[in-house]
Amino acid sequence: MLQTLGQLLQLTVFLSLFVLALLSYIAVFTQPKAWMTDWWTRITSPKPELQLPPEPNPEPQIASWVAPSLDDVSDPRLRQQMEYGKELIAHTSKYFGPAGVIEKNRSNALNCQNCHLDAGTKFFGNNYSAVASTYPKFRARSGGIESIYKRVNDCIERSLNGKALDSGSAEMQAMVAYINFVGSNVPKGEVPEGSGLKKPTFLNRPADPVRGKLVYADQCQSCHQADGQGLVVKGQGEYTYPPLWGSLSYNDGAGLYRLSNFAGYVKYNMPNGATHDAPLLSDEDSWDVAAYVNSQPRPKMNIAKDWPDASKKPFDHPFGPFADGFSAEQHKYGPFGPIKAKIDAQKAKP
Numbered sequence: 570m571l572q573t574l575g576q577l578l579q580l581t582v583f584l585s586l587f588v589l590a591l592l593s594y595i596a597v598f599t600q601p602k603a604w605m606t607d608w609w610t611r612i613t614s615p616k617p618e619l620q621l622p623p624e625p626n627p628e629p630q631i632a633s634w635v636a637p638s639l640d641d642v643s644d645p646r647l648r649q650q651m652e653y654g655k656e657l658i659a660h661t662s663k664y665f666g667p668a669g670v671i672e673k674n675r676s677n678a679l680n681c682q683n684c685h686l687d688a689g690t691k692f693f694g695n696n697y698s699a700v701a702s703t704y705p706k707f708r709a710r711s712g713g714i715e716s717i718y719k720r721v722n723d724c725i726e727r728s729l730n731g732k733a734l735d736s737g738s739a740e741m742q743a744m745v746a747y748i749n750f751v752g753s754n755v756p757k758g759e760v761p762e763g764s765g766l767k768k769p770t771f772l773n774r775p776a777d778p779v780r781g782k783l784v785y786a787d788q789c790q791s792c793h794q795a796d797g798q799g800l801v802v803k804g805q806g807e808y809t810y811p812p813l814w815g816s817l818s819y820n821d822g823a824g825l826y827r828l829s830n831f832a833g834y835v836k837y838n839m840p841n842g843a844t845h846d847a848p849l850l851s852d853e854d855s856w857d858v859a860a861y862v863n864s865q866p867r868p869k870m871n872i873a874k875d876w877p878d879a880s881k882k883p884f885d886h887p888f889g890p891f892a893d894g895f896s897a898e899q900h901k902y903g904p905f906g907p908i909k910a911k912i913d914a915q916k917a918k919p
């Protein structure tokens with residue numbers, strides 16, 4: 570019995586030494602085989618993170634965007650073209666409006682700058698900072714990829730209630746050159762803080778045009794007039810206070826016809842001179858005055874082809890059909906919280 574145990578022990582020691590010698594030989598004298606290194610890295614390295622494609626950047630990265638200056642453009646021809654584009658944006662109606670010097674009645678009494686303040690450079694004044702960096706892009710309103718030319722023509726046909734310009738025309742080329750220049754200090758794909766419009770907080774009731782009329786009389790009428798038709802100060806050749814409704818104002822397919830755009834524009838920019846860090850109106854006043862102005866008569870646009878996918882309509886697009894079950898009335902005046910929540914929940918579904 571003891572003898573067998575001893576033999577077994579000897580055998581074990583011998584076998585162990587043999588295996589050890591073999592392993593040392595492999596380790597020292599042979600190249601590691603691929604399967605060995607694979608296996609080794611597999612058991613020793615941590616599981617790699619799942620690689621996701623980079624997301625488009627939803628959060629603004631540039632906190633204090635300032636438009637570049639045309640004075641810094643050294644090429645005189647380029648600079649001249651961009652100055653012309655800026656002039657057209659600041660005084661559009663002089664060139665294309667009711668008494669336009671290039672073409673009469675191609676557009677209404679508004680200038681691009683009336684809504685894109687300081688020629689599209691004002692912080693939260695509907696500026697052009699993110700245009701060069703994000704176009705061409707897909708827009709759900711048209712259901713297709715839009716170039717900057719198409720986007721400018723959208724505003725011409727809607728906000729200016731006019732006829733689209735040929736993209737090869739000197740005027741379109743100049744405006745787009747200027748708009749591209751305004752956003753030229755923003756990296757591709759990014760949207761700086763202060764771009765476009767700041768949205769005011771939702772009310773938990775519908776916006777009230779009756780109360781809005783009082784806000785209008787108090788805060789807006791002195792400039793835009795009781796009848797909303799604005800005012801031409803003698804010798805100016807264009808509206809000093811642009812019309813807010815009626816045949817010379819934006820039509821019902823325009824961005825400002827959506828209540829959140831109007832309320833956001835007005836809260837952080839009106840009465841003229843208000844800014845995002847020194848607003849003069851409360852959220853309530855902004856929504857209510859928006860409801861009042863947007864319930865006044867204005868030109869109609871054929872928007873039958875807009876929003877080919879009804880589920881992509883924004884919460885405050887006031888024309889059906891709707892994919893979310895809320896009424897046209899609620900889409901026009903709110904309360905918007907419940908509509909937005911439902912749209913967001915539908916978006917979150919896989």
Ligand code: HEC
Nearest residue numbers: 679680681684699700720721724725728729819824825830
């Ligand atoms: C009545 C107001 C108004 C006028 C006038 C107007 N726009 Fe606009 N524009 C808007 C609003 C509001 C938006 C944003 C709409 C939205 O987000 O739904 C916009 C958006 C744009 C954009 C896209 C901005 C971005 O960041 O995506 C461009 C470019 C533009 N407008 C150019 C012009 C030009 C050029 C003119 C003059 C030919 C003009 N607009 C006249 C109200 C106006």
Ligand code: HEC
Nearest residue numbers: 682683684788789792809810811812813835839840841858
């Ligand atoms: C002190 C005069 C003044 C007051 C008060 C004023 N605005 Fe304006 N508003 C202007 C001027 C000037 C512009 C054009 C700005 C520019 O071109 O730089 C303008 C532009 C607008 C626009 C965009 C252009 C258009 O015609 O659609 C809207 C909308 C607007 N104002 C709404 C209002 C509302 C609502 C109020 C009241 C809460 C108000 N404004 C109060 C002077 C005023």
